[in-house]
Amino acid sequence: MKAVILFDGVCNLCNGAVQFIIKRDPDAYFSFAPLQEEKGQQLLRPFNKELSMNSVILIENGRLYERSAAALQICRHLRGAWKLLYVFKIIPSFLRDPLYNYVARNRYKWFGKKDHCMLPTKDTRKRFL
Template sequence: FRFASLQSETGKALREKFGIPAMDSLVVLENSRYYAKSSAILRICRHLAGAWKLLYIFWLVPKPLRDSVYDFVAKHRYKWFGKRDHCLMPASDVRARFLDERQ
């Protein structure tokens, strides 16, 4: 996987190129198509190793229901997992996968 913030110059260019509306959500680009919210999570799971692949079965759940669960988790994630004052700095091998770092 390669990463870009949707607010970065690279992210803005990708949003324009693929017709991605402005949103506050995870977005995955795959085969010139974009997926957001629960669909993005499931596309990622599909490519992970091990038991994570099994979560792709939730693709069968209707999207409005999946996205409702996604929104619920997004709304409560800081309460459940905490919030940091600073972002963790990724190691150089991970940082190299950020599209904006390569410019």
């Protein structure tokens, strides 16, 4: 397993982000698991992390990244100019995360949510754990 992105499976913004990442990750570096599913929760256990739906989580090389750190680490591996966003890593997380948290708190209101986790398409099914 290379890297796993744990996401809120009922959030429209999060599902859109997963589709965005898949399109820019043709080498399938990332796998995905909804936080609501047992597999997502199981992957968090070794980190003694409480389940929170307010953050995307990246598990890569035995490390756990959350919030803006996860988003920037993900961008680092995407094709195209998205890699350039990694430069914002120089900004301390206590300055980056408030914006991330604001969007996370309002994502259902702005983008809506589904009643259940998204179902991967036939082409992307192998990317989901």
